[in-house]
Every structure is written in structure tokens, then in C-alpha cells.
Amino acid sequence: MKIAIIGNGNVGSGLANVLSKTQHEVGTFGRADDVANAVTEADIVILATPYGAAAEIADQADFTGKIVIDVSNPVTEEISRPCNSAPPRRPPRRSLRSFRERSS
Template identity: 60%
Template sequence: MRIAVIGNGNVGSGLSRILGEAGHEVTTIGRNDDLSTAVAKAEVVVVATPCGAIADLADKADFPVLLGATWAHSGFGWSFSNEGGGWEYPLFWAVVQGVVAVLGRGAFALRVPQLDQRLGQFA
């Protein structure tokens, strides 16, 4: 069976090792790995992350969907009152999720080393 384990900490790596020893094809996904490719190939997905990391995963998963929804609705007008319109709402949430992803130096904030070096203590 193809299994994707999201999380490569103590629990995730332990589960991956045990499942691999049991003969399963296991892909362990860390914070900076390609989530979509690994999950698309899996038959079973196991989430082994701390609670706060789940919000980070949701941001990564939703961002491309929201941009796609913005593009799909962009030709039909500004608001949902137009048939097929309403591109501003998914665009707003894509921007909000982008801001949340890079916000602060919290444990689950997106890390951009070049930005950290450039902004120093203000990053």
C-alpha cells in the first residue's frame, strides 16, 4: 500500500519506519517538501503533526485552490451577483493566507532565509 505520512518529527518518522518495515511504500513529508505530489500518489494519508502545524498545512493546500478559483471567476465580473462572478472573495482569502504564511517568527511561520538576512531583527 502507498502511504504518505505528513510530519517527519518523532511520531511521523516512527510511523514511517514501522509502516516501511511492514512492507508498505511510505513517503514521509516534512514542512518544506512537496505536499501535493506525495499526497496525490498515496492511497492512505496519515497526518502526524502538532496541532499548530495543521493550520500551516491548510494554508499550503488552500492557496493554489483559491488562486485557481480567482482565475476561474475572473472573466465574469466583480461580485457574486453576476452569474459566474465573484473573483474578489477567493483573491482576498489568497492574500490573507499569504500574509499569515509569512507572519512573524512563530514556530510554524514560513521561513525565507534571504528575507531573514535582509530584514534582520525585523523579519
């Protein structure tokens, strides 16, 4: 089975890495690649693109009869920041005791 992964980011390359260890033919395609040809030749198409890019990709290729798996998520810029950037400041938490100590 031929699988086309559209998107070369963390998700797309991670899926390609795992799926390439199977018996299937796996190809990854980015913005500069011929997406229409990749979709035509594939049995399964995985969209691993930013959330808003699906409509643009749909205009570039004919997905008729294809199994399409869309792994994109509608996330904000804040949520999708790199892991090594500083997290937002949060107010300090109060601690609670769940059991009271009893003296006998």
C-alpha cells in the same frame, strides 16, 4: 498501498519505521517537501505534525477522497518538553497506610 506521512518528528519517523516493514510504500515529508504532490500520490495520508499545523497543510493540498489519519494532540509547551529536561517541582506526598496492624 501508498502511505504518505507528513511530519519528520518523533511520531512521524516512528510510524515510518514501523510501516516500512510492511508491504506498503511509505514516504515521509517535511516542511520543505512538496506536500501537495505527496498527498496526490498517496492512498493514505498520516498527519504527524504539531497540532496547529493541520489547517496550514489543508491549504497546501487537496485531500478529497483520501484516508487521512491525524495523530496530532493539543498539548502545551510544558507537556511536550524533551524527556531529559527537569520535571516540574511537586509538593511532597504524604504516605498512607492501607491496613492497620492489630496486636492480639
